[in-house]
Amino acid sequence: VTTIRPVARAFFDRPVLEVARDMIGALLVRNDATGLRMARIVETEAYGTNDPACHADRGQTERNAPMFERPGTAYIYFTYGMHWCLNAVCEPVGTPAAVLIRAVEPLEGIEAMRVARGPKIGDRDLCRGPARLTQAFGLDGTRNRADLCGTDLFIGPGERLPNEAVETSPRIGIGTKQDGRPWRFYEADSPFVSRGKR
DNA sequence: CAGAAGATCATCT
DNA sequence: GATGATCTTCTGT
DSSP states (O other): OTTOOOOOGGGTSSOHHHHHHHTTTOEEEEEETTEEEEEEEEEEEEEOTTOTTSTTTTOOOTTTGGGGSOTTBEEEEEETTTEEEEEEEOSSTTSOOEEEEEEEEEEEOHHHHHHHHOTTOOHHHHSSSHHHHHHHHTOOGGGTTOBTBSSSEEEEOOOOOOHHHHHTOTTOEEEEOTTSOEEEEEEOSSTTSSSOOO
8 A cells, every 4th residue: 555656746747638538537635744544536627728718718816816827836726715725736837727626536534534534524525525535634835835746635547447437427528518618527437426416 | 806606514494 | 414613824905
């Protein structure tokens, strides 16, 4: 378990849609003084150029500045007055793009996650949603700009899921939402995705 | 400086 | 399915 290594930085230095697809099945790992926490990524969403929903669509600001930085950088932003969301910055320096991690399947450190989330939370709900997983992993703004190719917080290659599970998902969307905004969403066929009822 | 919206979640009906 | 929580960030004046 501790032999898992981070992906190469070149993994993130690619078009954000490709990275969002390839992050399905990869591992999110935090391994530091707080212990080991590990989970499989099952749901992602891509943000980048030509996307009005992207935080950087109207240029660089203090908040979105990490999106312009080195691929593999963590962009962790605060929203709705109480929630933190984790992104992996993609594409070359100066090109704002990032993948939001929307849901993960807990694999290791489940008790630590339950301490962070609440004693009555079932395994399925520990990390099912972008703000839930940051809470479960103990991530917030103090970790903004962390290196996701680093050692104590990183993305690992994990087991390769069948691409079919990603490409045929009923809720995959590379297209347009009802309001006309782009929808760049990937999910595995898993009970740990954020919207499923199952 | 005020106002609105927001890459959400827990809780309730 | 609806609503409240809670506050930062951005925009317009």
